[in-house]
Amino acid sequence: MAIFRWGSHFDPLAGFRQLHRELDRLMRPSFTEARRVGGGAYPPVNVYEAPGEVLVQCEVAGVDPSDLDVSITGETLTIKGQKRPLPEAEDVKFIRRERGSGEFTRMIVLPDAVEADKIEATLADGIMTIRLPKAASEQPKQIEVKPIGR
């Protein structure tokens, strides 16, 4: 199973934030109010697994592709990047600031070893999709059962 390790940006309250988000969802006053996003570890990821491949989706809206850095060490996938803040100017007055900015790191321990050379990452509409083909040794192999003549 995928295990998440702390990156260089240790957030001791991430677990509480996750709990808060879940409780918020349950305690929502009415169905006329939309759910809030965010609150957990950033960036949020989805991990899918097939016998021959691992697929990771990562939500990075507003992050420039050139500011994203995806790397793999053994079975640990590291997503690093930075979300640039809006340029500050003297006559700019902020009324609301919910999006946040800064550097982020997220490490994902993959369920199996993958072929480091065959990893592909694409970014569309703020969602990055990383396809990681599993290493040949990790793929299921059919074993022939031979009858023994008696």
Next chain:
Amino acid sequence: MAKDKPVKVETKQAARELADNTFSPLVDIYETPAELVVIAEMPGAAREDVSVQVDKGVLTVEGAAKLEAPPEPFGETYLGFEAGTYFRAFALSDEIDRDKISASVANGVLTVRLPKSEGGKSRKIEIKTQD
């Protein structure tokens, strides 16, 4: 003259029912002397899936995120986010020039520019001294 029939008047919240997968997008709003800018994060929503409306002084931003789960034999190992619909509404002040509102989408982020009308721009008033 026919007698007026009584009409039942109901007051109820006009807010529409939002589905469970409707999210309130995170926004940054800033003001410059010339305009107000609303930046909303809508990851997964392409340009054609985002709509911006101004109606009776209310700015509504909506977006539909497309996030496809890979088909079989992929199984879910960990889910940290889900796709849905983004919806958020803002009341506009009278100083916004409603005909000049423009919007753009890039990288899952919607930017709405709301220029101020001439009357809404701050003006420095010169104080004259009487000689």
